[in-house]
Amino acid sequence: MNEKYTIRSERSDDHRAVENLIRESFWNVYRPGCSEHYVIHVLRDDPAFVKELDFVMEHDGKLIGQNIFMKTVINADDGRDVDVLTMGPICITPELKRKGYGRILLDYSLGKASELGFGAVLFEGNIGFYGKSGFDYASKFGIRYHDLPEDADSSFFLCKELIPGYLNDVTGVYQTPQGYYVDDADVEEFDKDFPPKEKLKLPGQIFG
């Protein structure tokens, strides 16, 4: 791996380039086309968006990655709302995937979240990638995914404590922040301002 990379906060003049990078990285990965470039566009204006944890990664002066975090809660079974973070979209440009940059960006941003005093991070992801940075199945912490039947596979739902023991006395239901739920028609409209790209149905996509 070429070591010439930097990680810095996203600036407002990065927004369009970051959205384009996300679009290139997520296109046809989880569904034909993608919505994540619109999702970040909406989330930046959401009160739950954590501006201090909005990072871009550059390599030889070129934008190659990004990651963001949002505040959310676990509705605990004892009635409390426990503050936690969720994360993403996170991406690395397709040309530089699987070269170690994603893990560096992930670990850096988790370190910064930890410095800010956040207790835990939960989201949907692949244990093959996130497990290497200390994530485990959220079910092992007694945290359930909202609206998921009890006998359903929840192995997509991951958790990492940033403060050891933060979730020791917590069981409950994690809530995805509302901002992630975008309207397909709004995505279509937003996407018209980007260069044309072909939507393809590919094996391995989770959403049809």
Ligand SMILES: CC(C)(COP(=O)(O)OP(=O)(O)OC[C@H]1O[C@@H](n2cnc3c(N)ncnc32)[C@H](O)[C@@H]1OP(=O)(O)O)[C@@H](O)C(=O)NCCC(=O)NCCS
């Ligand atoms: C997911 C993503 C951010 C990972 O970044 P990356 O730079 O490709 O990953 P890294 O090279 O740092 O991988 C770190 C480790 O995780 C593993 N890994 C990476 N992606 C993986 C995947 N999709 N499935 C399983 N393991 C994976 C790698 O094998 C590597 O392990 P190693 O160090 O033992 O070889 C990047 O591939 C990406 O942008 N993908 C498209 C968008 C996306 O899916 N984002 C995440 C949504 S949850």
